[in-house]
Amino acid sequence: MNTRAPHILGIAGSPRRHGNSDHLLDACLAGARAAGAETDLLVVSAAGIAPCRGCNLCSRNGHCVVRDGMQDVYPRLDAADAIVVASPVFFATVPAVLKALYDRCQPYWARRYVLGQPIEHRRPGALLLAGGGGDPYGxxxxxxxxxxxxxxxxxxxxxxxxxxxxxxxxxxxxxEALERAREIGEALARDAAGRLGSL
Ligand SMILES: Cc1cc2nc3c(=O)[nH]c(=O)nc-3n(C[C@H](O)[C@H](O)[C@H](O)COP(=O)(O)O)c2cc1C
Incomplete structure (x- = not known):
């Protein structure tokens, strides 16, 4: 039975600091802490993550050859018991700074589908989005x-x-939006704690 506090990683995906998605993330992580979790904040725009080169060298050993800020992000992704991503909507999807992090997750895809390494344990994840609403594509x-x-x-x-x-x-x-984000944080913490307890 594992009794340590769950570790929740919040990923701030906006290039604009202290904007709408940051506010949602702050409320979410506060909710997680209120429910007993430890939290970590990753500000993607300050992490120095270059785009994926598509070189596919990660298919050889499951690791990325690009030496930049993402090398510090991989262990934070791995250490999290739950992850919440907060992002604005840019042209119907996520901004380039966050998409760069997403694309640099290709080594995880390579490990699973090329190298046949199973995922050791499943974790809860949540997404908080803020969009101006002026674009018809949702x-x-x-x-x-x-x-x-x-x-x-x-x-x-x-x-x-x-x-x-x-x-x-x-x-x-x-x-009400901040309260909903806070509730999501509490639920993530409870879910992660329950999964830890069963390890
Ligand atoms: C380049 C750019 C593209 C955007 N595209 C969309 C869009 O497709 N849909 C939308 O609802 N809002 C769009 N927006 C508005 C942002 O999503 C909105 O301002 C959001 O609140 C920003 O969140 P932030 O304060 O966390 O950065 C766009 C804004 C920018 C700068």
């Missing part, structure tokens, strides 16, 4: 892309919240 593409990455990381897509917000102050005028 946010489903952002969610689908995130689900695809979660799958190779061994994350179950357990919760999603998408709100309409544009100016950086818009989220603070939506207390």
């Amino acid at each position: 946010h489903e593409c952002a969610a689908t892309t995130t689900r695809s990455v979660f799958a190779v990381l061994g994350l179950d897509y357990t919760a999603e919240s998408a709100i309409r917000a544009d100016l950086p102050s818009d989220t603070s005028a939506q207390p």
Whole structure:
């Protein structure tokens, strides 16, 4: 029986700091801490992650040959008992800084589908989205892309919240959205703690 506190990683996917998705993530991680979790914040725009080169060298040994900030991100992804991604909607999907992190998860795909290494344990994952709502193509593409990455990381897509917000102050005028994000954080912490307890 494992009794340590679950470790929740929050990934801030916006190139704009302290905007709407950051506010949602802050509320979510506060909820997780209130439910007994330890939290870690990864600000993708400050992490120095270059795009995937598509070289496929990760198919040889399951590791990326590009030496940049992503090398510090891999162990944080691996150490998390649950992950929550917060992102704005950019042209119906996630911004380039977050997509770069997603694409650099190709080594996890290679380990699973080329090298035949099974995922050791499954973890809960959630997505928080903020979009201005002026684009007619919605946010489903952002969610689908995130689900695809979660799958190779061994994350179950357990919760999603998408709100309409544009100016950086818009989220603070939506207390129900912040409360929903907080509840998602609490649920992630409880889910992760339950899975740890059964290890
Ligand atoms: C390049 C760019 C593209 C955007 N595309 C969309 C879009 O397709 N759909 C949408 O709802 N909002 C779109 N927006 C608006 C942002 O999603 C919105 O301002 C959001 O609140 C930003 O979140 P943040 O404050 O966390 O950065 C776009 C904004 C930018 C800068």
